[in-house]
Amino acid sequence: MLNEDNHETISIFHTNDFHSHFANWPKIKRYILSGKKKERAIGNTVLTFDIGDFMDRFEPLTEATNGKAGIQFMNELDYDGVTIGNNEGLTNSKQQLDQLYEDANFDVLLANLKDPYTNALPKWANEAKLIVTPQHTRILVFGMTAPYSSTYPKLGWEVKDVYQTTERLLAKYEDQYDICILLSHLGLPTDRELAKQFPAINLILGGHTHHLLMNGELVNQTMLAAAQKWGNYVGHVTLTLANHQITEQNVSVQEVAALPSEPADLKAINKTFSMGTALLASQKVAQLDHSVKTQLLGSSEMVDLSLAALQSKAHTDSAIINTGLFLKDLPAGVIDENQIHDVLPHAMQVMKVTLDGYNLWRLIQEMEKNRNFLLRYPQKGMGFRGKVFGELHYRGIEYQKSTGEVWWHGEPLDPNRNYEVAMLDHYLYIPFFPTIQICGKNDIYFDENLRQVFARYLSEQFPIK
Structure with missing residues (x-):
């Protein structure tokens, strides 16, 4: 005016x-x-x-x-x-x-x-x-x-x-x-x-x-x-x-x-x-002969499958993931993209982290130190779209609580050897695991997000008949 x-x-x-x-x-x-x-x-x-x-x-x-x-x-x-x-x-x-x-x-x-x-x-x-x-x-x-x-x-x-x-x-x-x-x-x-x-x-x-x-x-x-x-x-x-x-x-x-x-x-x-759910539901992914469960505490088949999916994507012998990512179970039967989206709505990619034995030991110490705090921590942002961070799970890595030692496939870590671990780029951005940013050689796979990696692995393990 x-x-x-x-x-x-x-x-x-x-x-x-x-x-x-x-x-x-x-x-x-x-x-x-x-x-x-x-x-x-x-x-x-x-x-x-x-x-x-x-x-x-x-x-x-x-x-x-x-x-x-x-x-x-x-x-x-x-x-x-x-x-x-x-x-x-x-x-x-x-x-x-x-x-x-x-x-x-x-x-x-x-x-x-x-x-x-x-x-x-x-x-x-x-x-x-x-x-x-x-x-x-x-x-x-x-x-x-x-x-x-x-x-x-x-x-x-x-x-x-x-x-x-x-x-x-x-x-x-x-x-x-x-x-x-x-x-x-x-x-x-x-x-x-x-x-x-x-x-x-x-x-x-x-x-x-x-x-x-x-x-x-x-x-x-x-x-x-x-x-x-x-x-x-x-x-x-x-x-x-x-x-x-x-x-x-x-x-x-x-x-x-x-x-x-x-x-x-x-x-x-x-x-x-x-409209959104219908479009996603039209894309079929896999056919499960049994339901796949998830839980915040303890092991579950959902965690096991996701760890294997991360390993497959990054071509590694080990993987790390947290249970708070998984928001629902998957029922038996034909699974579609909408169901996968309901389980994993996050904006995350798979990442391969390369660390020498000493720094991998240090990373696991950081994870163990934060384990109980993160279990029900209401994680916000950085690609996370769930409620709480949840429990950390390892594959190929064992933490000896009594001694503080970290083992790799049944053997103690060699401080001078390089190790490759599949995990999520989310871990790079949150403040709890600084070793990843400080010492890691971090390769993020941008061609697929986490849910696509998981869906593709399911399709390979449980093909539609």
């Missing part, structure tokens, strides 16, 4: 870390569309952004469509720009990510990811976007995602330094903008540091660390805003300008649970879930 005193109002709606929680979507859609309509009716410029991790493969329809179903939801809001999160970038293969935004009606803004083979941005991304309001205020918007520098190259991407990228873009677009907005799937600590180092950024819309800034956070001249996770909140920022410069910033969030429901909401939610 612009009046005779050259004042203008820009209204910004933003979402982040939705993680495919489609049960919240009907309310979010209704709130944003009605909000945009009201703001435009009084003459305000309206912008809408998403800050990444919109998809999460824990949800059946997302898994069945490799995230593309979520793009159809996003299209309903006419986003002015989105960036990607690690769920888009790291739980999709390069081909899947290249195809993810084919039908998007919005711009993907991603300045810190390149294809090393072309030395260019992905074909579906733009490094930045210049938006000019009806009152001729120039707004520079750019996006960046969490720079997992050890992981993206293994998927065929090159991730760039966040600070160097920011410096380059601000220099490139100098004198071309009045306001600068960053879509940051980088996390709150990085957002705060960027605000300190780059005062030219007026507004950082954040995500990744699932933080909630109820009324924003001002760092020097830069306002930070974020709306937690899972569609629990929608963010709203109002910028008041005079002569194309910000004079006031108001930040708020709307709790989605407090919004009114409509009778059609539940039908839409159920339809979304049913």
Whole structure:
């Protein structure tokens, strides 16, 4: 809105870390569309952004469509720009990510990811976007995602330094903008540091660390805003300008649970879930002649099969896994992808870790020290989509509790020999087993996730007749 005193109002709606929680979507859609309509009716410029991790493969329809179903939801809001999160970038293969935004009606803004083979941005991304309001205020918007520098190259991407990228873009677009907005799937600590180092950024819309800034956070001249996770909140920022410069910033969030429901909401939610489960159920995997049980404490056939599946994938003589991964039993009969997804909804890959004998001994000491603590530890994030971490199980490795010794297939470890152990990349990212990161040679298999590895092993052991 612009009046005779050259004042203008820009209204910004933003979402982040939705993680495919489609049960919240009907309310979010209704709130944003009605909000945009009201703001435009009084003459305000309206912008809408998403800050990444919109998809999460824990949800059946997302898994069945490799995230593309979520793009159809996003299209309903006419986003002015989105960036990607690690769920888009790291739980999709390069081909899947290249195809993810084919039908998007919005711009993907991603300045810190390149294809090393072309030395260019992905074909579906733009490094930045210049938006000019009806009152001729120039707004520079750019996006960046969490720079997992050890992981993206293994998927065929090159991730760039966040600070160097920011410096380059601000220099490139100098004198071309009045306001600068960053879509940051980088996390709150990085957002705060960027605000300190780059005062030219007026507004950082954040995500990744699932933080909630109820009324924003001002760092020097830069306002930070974020709306937690899972569609629990929608963010709203109002910028008041005079002569194309910000004079006031108001930040708020709307709790989605407090919004009114409509009778059609539940039908839409159920339809979304049913579509996903039906698509997955149509893909048959194996035929079990008996049920396969799991349990949090003690051995089970589910654990035994999974350890063997990890060994088969990584071509190792040993494996480690935790029982909290397995959320359900498998019944006798023909098993489909939906049942496998119910058992293992996690975003994880198999990893082969190579350690010498001394450091393998040290890793097992770390695991044994943390064993009781982890048993009912409510693990969150890092690819885990269950409830508690559970009990650690080894194959090919024995821990002698009375002496503290570690044995390999019945023989004491040789400190100077190298050993290969199959486990999950999850163990690399959680803080309980530092030996993996410090001393391990870690090879992650990105061609299949854990559930695909398990499903393929089942299909080989129990083929459909």
